[in-house]
Amino acid sequence: MHDDRWDAVDAYTTGLLQPADPVLEAAIKETADLPNIAVSAAQGQFLHVLARAIHARRILEIGTLGGYSAIWLGRALPDDGRLISLELEERHAEVARRNFARAGLEGKIEVQVGPALESLARLRANRGEPFDLTFIDADKRNTPEYFSAAVDLSHAGSLIVVDNVVRQGKLIDTESEDPDAEGMRRLIAQMGADRRVAPAVIQTVGVKGWDGFALALVVES
Numbered sequence: 205m206h207d208d209r210w211d212a213v214d215a216y217t218t219g220l221l222q223p224a225d226p227v228l229e230a231a232i233k234e235t236a237d238l239p240n241i242a243v244s245a246a247q248g249q250f251l252h253v254l255a256r257a258i259h260a261r262r263i264l265e266i267g268t269l270g271g272y273s274a275i276w277l278g279r280a281l282p283d284d285g286r287l288i289s290l291e292l293e294e295r296h297a298e299v300a301r302r303n304f305a306r307a308g309l310e311g312k313i314e315v316q317v318g319p320a321l322e323s324l325a326r327l328r329a330n331r332g333e334p335f336d337l338t339f340i341d342a343d344k345r346n347t348p349e350y351f352s353a354a355v356d357l358s359h360a361g362s363l364i365v366v367d368n369v370v371r372q373g374k375l376i377d378t379e380s381e382d383p384d385a386e387g388m389r390r391l392i393a394q395m396g397a398d399r400r401v402a403p404a405v406i407q408t409v410g411v412k413g414w415d416g417f418a419l420a421l422v423v424e425s
């Protein structure tokens with residue numbers, strides 16, 4: 205399901221809100237051989253503003269791909285800010301690191317390669333400073349586990365954002381056993397039951413179709 209007017213509205217608004225950006229354009233070109241599943245320009249800008257609004261200094265991303273969303277988030281960081289992005293595929297991480305270098309963000313963004321569940325377990329064991337913002341955007345079936353880990357790695361006031369929770373309505377197609385949609389159903393139920401967070405889900409349309417973000421403000425960790 206797609207309506208060309210969604211694309212036209214994205215083009216109209218980003219045309220007015222996003223000046224020409226050779227770094228982001230190059231990042232998109234570099235990822236042409238990877239799956240076309242990065243956030244849209246409008247969504248990237250939305251994440252950037254969220255990160256700025258909460259003065260995020262430590263950001264965790266789960267699912268790097270070619271680094272497009274990480275550039276938007278990395279640019280929101282202050283001078284001493286850091287983003288750790290978790291990625292399964294070395295091939296994706298390599299593309300992303302090149303894109304971070306071109307963006308002048310190589311000093312702020314670190315890609316950790318491996319299954320995110322293992323990287324998250326390591327981050328928890330290392331007991332580093334908590335993250336102010338976590339963006340979850342990797343394999344959808346493990347999203348509930350990523351969410352639990354993100355809450356544990358947060359402090360009161362941290363924000364967790366989850367991409368692709370609506371999946372063109374597959375979220376509510378309980379007949380389907382699509383494990384990705386199933387993962388998102390488990391996530392939403394889990395968010396609703398977790399007293400440590402204030403949750404919200406918002407549907408979106410645009411060049412990436414019909415989808416949505418889940419947001420959770422951590423009130424107690």
Ligand code: SAH
Nearest residue numbers: 242243267269272273291292319320342343
């Ligand atoms: N956030 C990116 C898009 C990420 S696409 C952007 O908007 O620009 C999802 C990424 O998650 C892919 O690169 C995929 O390789 C990675 N991924 C899939 N399974 C994973 C896992 N188990 N651990 C870590 N990363 C995983």
Ligand code: DHB
Nearest residue numbers: 241242243341342367368
């Ligand atoms: C898929 C993953 C994404 O992160 C996304 O934004 C869209 C689709 C996917 O795995 O199908």
Ligand code: MG
Nearest residue numbers: 241341367368
């Ligand atoms: Mg996504």
